[in-house]
Amino acid sequence: MATPTGPEPRWHWTRFLFILPFIAMFWVSSYNRVDPVLFGFPFFYWYQLLWIVLAAAIAGIVYKAEH
């Protein structure tokens, strides 16, 4: 296990997708509401939880695109 740093990624335009979670999360007024309710969760709660999944997917997409 001598220090394998792995292949360096190619810079890929998909990196710009990383701006989306910032915009979504900083735009608080867009999600500070109850409706629509999903599985009993007010929008405020499920929308932010959904962004956890979306942000992870974006990281996955960028990684795939760069490797």
Added chain:
Amino acid sequence: MNWPALIVFIALFVFVTGLGFAAARWRAGDLSLLSEWGLGGRRFGTFVTWFLLGGDLYTAYTFIAVPALIYGAGAVGFFAIPYTVIIYPILYLVFPRLWKLSHRNGYVTSSDVVLGQYGNRWLALAVAITGLVATMPYIALQLVGMQVVIGAMGVPGDGLLGDLPLIIAFVILAAFTYTSGLRAPAMIAVVKDVLIYVVVIAVAIWIPYRLGGFEPVFAAVPPAKLLLTPPAADSFGSYSAYATLAMGSALALFLYPHSMTAILSSSSPNAIRRNAALLPAYSLVLGLLALLGFMALALHVGGNPAYADGFKRYGNNFAVPALILETFPGWFAGIAFAAIAIGALVPSAIMSIACANIVSRNLYKGFLRPNATGPEQTAVAKIASLIIKAGALVFIIFVPVPFAIQFQLLGGLWMSQVLPSVVLGLYLRILNGWALLAGWAVGAGLGTWMASTTSFKAAVFTVTFMGTSFPSYIALWALGANIIVSVLLSLLLKPFVAPAAGHAIAAD
């Protein structure tokens, strides 16, 4: 005394202790080298890094305090979620770069990075001390998490005898960290996570099932707490406070010594990038855990005389333990409490190792004995890790908890002031060490003053500009001032000083 819980708890604790000592032989390396003891030989792949960073960032204190905040304050406590959404883009974009620089030059701490980049030992000292001061109360707060669950099992909490379980747990922690270094928390983190996932899934399924879905959970929340209070026309009110709390916390997170240690211990930049996609799994767990605060409201644990004593002693931090005691049989409560206590051991171990690395590299080698050999640095680090843990223990036994929380709040805003020195220099070549030091001082000073205007109780400071109010997280105001001073002074100083020497520390 809740014996079933206590027996399960102790059994799991003993198991983890054995694991901690056995970890020394895992992927054995020469533990007299600091990069072996204090960074696990920089050999942790994607999988181990996932557990290590997960154990590091989602701590026992988080598991207790976030639901407690939701329980007490409602929606605003959910800022932990946007915070964990935006940390991973930052992790993906910035930290592989820092890893490469550190790997090339043998850096172990962020203070090493700063010394290498700017050749300014006073700036490196400022970064080192900031890391130490910010981390100490953080370790102490992990103990609060442990204290609460030990208390929840009915162990009497008063006097020296009440502190005995905590002292025993910490002596064990100190012993296996001393012998095994970073390998111990890395291995224990796996057990901790399995337990946490089991508990969270059980709670998140069982309690809504018992109540008949999530609707009754949210219905129990007073309307004023269910959403953020919409701001008045001339203010950004709760919206800017919410967003800046998330942003400021995210910026500070990876600057903490313990995050840096976990990141630098990974085997490659790609292990870090993959984790930007994989670590959010913990954020979902945190999201479910946060809702435990509302479940505690729905089950009225606060009004239940059985828990009155616990709430009196630990405040809202008792909400989650009370909820678990209310809902589950003793043996399962034991598993849940063990998960929280072990969840305190992992970050405490990593934090104390990270601080020990700083003491050894940046104070001892940096200022006292520049020619210290590798084994000598390791010996110093190991002793420092003991002293740091003893300090945290004394802190929590003798200092009231609210004071520790205020101190941790200040620590967070001081920590973010090293961002220009550690991160900005990766992108901006013009920065000058003295200018960064001035920026750091201005940021820390301004932030401390702003916090003092709220008697060190609130994290938010309101600035009114042209009739509009911007309540924002103090750390961000301070960071703004810091960056302005750092960049402007660097530009002013440019004609007078030679460009940063960029002399690297020998890789040893």
